[in-house]
Amino acid sequence: LLAEWREATGTPLYEALGMSEISTYISTSPRVPIKPGSPGKPQPGRRVAILPVEGTPDPLPPGEVGLLAIHRSDPALMLGYWNRPEEEAAVMRGDWFVGGDLASLDEDGYVWFEGRNDDIMNAFGYRVSPNEVESVLIAHPDVQEVAVTELPVRDDVRVIAAFIVPKPGAQPARDALLAWCGERLAAYKCPREVVFLETLPRTPNGKVQRKRLAAG
Structure with a gap:
């Protein structure tokens, strides 16, 4: 998409990542070069960290995947959820606000989105991000769109399933x-x-509504 946009318009396409609770806080810009696949770096003055999914809220080193967090001192962060103290407590971990996104930081400070924590699948005891599987399948020449989630096959067994929209005229084989x-x-x-x-x-x-796919 970045290459097609630049070819069609002759201008760069800058990205930004945000949420209702804080607006945008990670982005690329003329001063932050684009790295395809990353929404960019934390904007000046924003304190961003990657926290463990479980355990103490101590920031992880570059390359480790965890919960994307922003410091509670950020002036753009919401004051709280109106009359929803339990939801508010769930997203505040020590000095950090976590919105449920999984990500990592590279050595240059760029953020790499790894999916939603509540979308993570359990495969034979391993945590698997649907985004990783989707990124492989979308590269197949016959695949137009893809979504990956878990499907229940028995009460106690779930398997990873890929939902594929083929490209027009294509008939990709399952195998x-x-x-x-x-x-x-x-x-x-x-x-x-x-x-x-x-x-x-x-x-x-x-x-994409993964829960609808999982429900059949």
């Missing part, structure tokens, strides 16, 4: 897609089921 994943992912991260759809269910703002 070929599984082989594609097997060449690029650890075995426990590979889907066990492939479901072909005409469209993916989305919310009004365009987010």
Whole structure:
């Protein structure tokens, strides 16, 4: 998309990451060069860290994946959730606000989004991000759109499933897609089921509704 935009307009496309509770706080700009795949760096004056999913809220080193957090002293951060103390307590960890996004920081300070913590799948005892599996499948030449989530096969067993929207005129084979994943992912991260759809269910703002896919 970045390359197509630059070719069509002759101008760069800058990204920003934010949420309702704080607006945008990570971005690229003329002073922050674009790294494809990253929304950029914390804006000047913003204190951002990656915290462990569980345990004490001590910032993790570069390269480690955890919860994306911003310091409670940030003047743009919300004061709290109106009349929702339990929800507020869940997102405040020590001196940090965490919104549920998983990410990592690289050595240059760029943020790399790894998905939502509540979307993380459990495969044979390993935590697997659907984003990682989706990034592999979307690179397949016959795949237009993809969403990955868990499907229950028994009361106590869930498997990773890929929901595929093929490109117009394409007819990708299930086994070929599984082989594609097997060449690029650890075995426990590979889907066990492939479901072909005409469209993916989305919310009004365009987010894929994984829970609807999992519910069938």
